[in-house]
Amino acid sequence: MKSLKLNAFPRTSLRRKGSKLVRSTGRIPSNIYGKTSAAQNLEFDLEEFDDLIHAAHSEVILVDLCVAGDPRPQRLALVQDVQHHPLSGEVLHVDFHEVQPDEKITIRIPVESVGEAPGVKNSGGNLQHVLLKIKVRAVSKDLPDQITVDVSALEVGNSIHIGDLIVPAGVEILGDKHITVFAVSASLTEVATTEVAAPAAGDSKQPEMIKEKKEDAGAAKAPAKKK
Numbered sequence: 450m451k452s453l454k455l456n457a458f459p460r461t462s463l464r465r466k467g468s469k470l471v472r473s474t475g476r477i478p479s480n481i482y483g484k485t486s487a488a489q490n491l492e493f494d495l496e497e498f499d500d501l502i503h504a505a506h507s508e509v510i511l512v513d514l515c516v517a518g519d520p521r522p523q524r525l526a527l528v529q530d531v532q533h534h535p536l537s538g539e540v541l542h543v544d545f546h547e548v549q550p551d552e553k554i555t556i557r558i559p560v561e562s563v564g565e566a567p568g569v570k571n572s573g574g575n576l577q578h579v580l581l582k583i584k585v586r587a588v589s590k591d592l593p594d595q596i597t598v599d600v601s602a603l604e605v606g607n608s609i610h611i612g613d614l615i616v617p618a619g620v621e622i623l624g625d626k627h628i629t630v631f632a633v634s635a636s637l638t639e640v641a642t643t644e645v646a647a648p649a650a651g652d653s654k655q656p657e658m659i660k661e662k663k664e665d666a667g668a669a670k671a672p673a674k675k676k
Contacts, residue, residue, distance in 0.1 A: 450592035452525060453501050455512040459519075460490040468542065477540055481514065481526055483547030491516065495540060507559045511589055514545065525589065527554060548589055555623065557582035558593060560630060564601030568633035574605040580630045583611065584623040591619035600631050608632035 460478055462470045468478045476492040491514075501510055510528040526545040534541055548554055560583050568574040583596055596616060598609060612626030 450509075450511045450589060450594055452511040452513045452589070453504060454515065455493060455497060455501060456515050456517070457491040457493040458517045460492040463490060472541070477543055479543040479545060481524070481545040481547055482529075483526075484552075485549070486547060489516075491545075493543075498540065498543070505594060507595065509556060509558060509594070511592070512545070514547075525550060527556065527589070550590065551588060553586050553588055554592065555584065555586045556592065557584050559595045561595055561597050562600045562631060563597050564599045566600045566603035566633050568603050568605040568607065572605045573636045574633045575636055576600060576603070577632045577634055578630075579632060580611070580628060583614070583630070585616065585620050586623060587620040591617060593617055593620065598631055600633075603631065603633045605633050605635050 457479070458476075460467075460471065462468070462478075471478045471492050472495075475495055477495050477498060479491045479493060480488060481491055482488045501512070502508060508528055508531045512526050512528065514524045514526045515522065516524065524547055526547045528543060529546040530544040531540060532542040533539065546554075560578075560580060562576065562578065566574070566576050569576050585592070585596075593616065596614060598614060600609065603609070608629045609631045610626060611622060611624055611628045611630060614622060614630065616622055
């Protein structure tokens with residue numbers, strides 16, 4: 450995974466009111482954590498962070514964090530968590546995890562499909578994207594931005610599982626190998642047609658039953674013979 454540069458500044462305005470004050474200036478409050486260094490409160494420009502997100506495939510971003518006034522010119526960090534406003538989607542807060550170049554990182558990577566499944570193209574099936582992210586472990590330089598899965602061999606009823614995935618050298622996939630990632634299912638229209646046709650075939654005796662009921666009803670209405 451290629452690291453992207455991000456400029457940050459020490460943050461002195463803390464707590465909820467302090468965070469609102471930071472955001473009012475066009476900056477985003479953040480924190481950085483690490484195994485070998487103390488946690489630190491930071492802030493950075495929202496526009497610069499938006500540019501990073503647009504340059505990356507997702508919010509899984511590795512950054513070269515340049516903190517103003519910090520004795521270390523750059524700190525390698527992974528975007529750990531991004532908090533958004535529930536309505537506007539605006540970025541409210543970002544957590545960074547400082548990492549070492551030789552440190553193995555466990556993280557969830559987005560999964561995307563490539564190719565066109567013949568079960569969709571030729572048979573009208575539906576491609577189901579069951580697992581959106583895969584948990585992997587690797588050093589930062591080996592981490593992929595995303596994992597692509599070729600679905601061009603999937604027919605209706607076929608699926609691809611975690612154990613079938615091919616990843617770059619140095620990357621270890623974690624999790625149950627039997628979990629489905631992609632699958633092609635029959636279309637809802639085809640399933641509904643099959644379900645409707647089945648009861649119709651089983652109702653062949655229904656007219657006879659209705660006829661019998663009408664005859665019984667007629668017998669019941671017949672007038673009694675006079676003595």
